Amino acid sequence: MLECKNTSVIFDDGTKGVDNVSLSISNGEFCVLLGQSGAGKSTLMSMLNGLVTPTTGTVSLDSVEINKVTKRAIQQQISMIYQQLHLVPRLSVLHNVLVGKLFDVSTFKSLFKLFSREDERRACMLLDEVDLEEKHIYRRAVTLSGGQQQRVAIARAFMAEPKVVLADEPVSSLDPKVSRKILTRLKSASRQHNVAVLCSLHQLEYAIEFADRIIAMRCGKVVFDGVPSDLNDGELKEIYGHEYRALTPEERALLEQKT
Ligand SMILES: Nc1ncnc2c1ncn2[C@@H]1O[C@H](COP(=O)(O)OP(=O)(O)O)[C@@H](O)[C@H]1O
Numbered sequence: 001m002l003e004c005k006n007t008s009v010i011f012d013d014g015t016k017g018v019d020n021v022s023l024s025i026s027n028g029e030f031c032v033l034l035g036q037s038g039a040g041k042s043t044l045m046s047m048l049n050g051l052v053t054p055t056t057g058t059v060s061l062d063s064v065e066i067n068k069v070t071k072r073a074i075q076q077q078i079s080m081i082y083q084q085l086h087l088v089p090r091l092s093v094l095h096n097v098l099v100g101k102l103f104d105v106s107t108f109k110s111l112f113k114l115f116s117r118e119d120e121r122r123a124c125m126l127l128d129e130v131d132l133e134e135k136h137i138y139r140r141a142v143t144l145s146g147g148q149q150q151r152v153a154i155a156r157a158f159m160a161e162p163k164v165v166l167a168d169e170p171v172s173s174l175d176p177k178v179s180r181k182i183l184t185r186l187k188s189a190s191r192q193h194n195v196a197v198l199c200s201l202h203q204l205e206y207a208i209e210f211a212d213r214i215i216a217m218r219c220g221k222v223v224f225d226g227v228p229s230d231l232n233d234g235e236l237k238e239i240y241g242h243e244y245r246a247l248t249p250e251e252r253a254l255l256e257q258k259t
């Protein structure tokens with residue numbers, strides 16, 4: 001379980017990126033972190049994976065404070081997926097997935113691509129799970145479409161058998177059809193491997209469609225934490241401020257289906 005207690009991140013200029021947030025996320029839970037640009041989603045994620053030390057409060061994974069363990073130990077347990085596709089362009093699809101285990105393999109071995117058979121088998125299995133056909137696995141990552149690259153990034157994130165995957169706006173550069181496919185794959189990977197996923201999004205419709213739980217932020221604070229069907233217009237106003245919009249009839253119908 002990933003947990004933060006009374007955490008704040010205050011930048012040098014006084015901005016509160018995260019403002020007194022406490023939450024915990026359990027294994028296998030697919031949580032959407034919802035919020036407008038500037039709400040604090042990326043700062044919260046950087047704090048949860050130890051890149052940013054909270055100004056106050058603590059972050060812990062299975063009751064171990066992450067600021068007390070090495071970066072390597074955190075990397076092994078918490079994987080990231082970013083909006084920009086951080087694949088190594090000239091490496092094959094397969095090797096990009098294997099890169100997910102690099103913390104575990106010496107630089108020397110990785111230079112010569114000396115991964116174990118077992119690792120290669122796992123990489124292929126993960127690529128299969130995200131529906132990337134076998135014929136693509138030796139292609140250079142740079143030659144894939146954006147949606148295919150993001151599926152490779154999902155496979156890579158699960159390569160190291162992490163406890164938590166943090167995905168920071170993984171679909172914001174993709175069209176709706178591809179976005180839905182990516183979110184479907186990410187959610188099923190979370191279920192399959194019993195991994196906690198925190199996926200930030202700014203689109204309400206995807207949050208309603210995919211989230212087991214929505215954690216919504218505004219100005220660094222958590223303003224809603226619950227199941228999608230608990231969202232009402234008042235809460236949406238709180239999340240979106242003057243850019244608030246009411247739920248569409250389709251969204252309402254989807255919420256009713258879920259209750
Ligand atoms: N390094 C930084 N220094 C000062 N302010 C920052 C820094 N990084 C982010 N912020 C501010 O913190 C707030 C939250 O930013 P961010 O976490 O990037 O939001 P989101 O990911 O939801 O768009 C914003 O007001 C942003 O301008």
Ligand SMILES: [Mg+2]
Nearest residue numbers: 041042043169
């Ligand atoms: Mg962000």
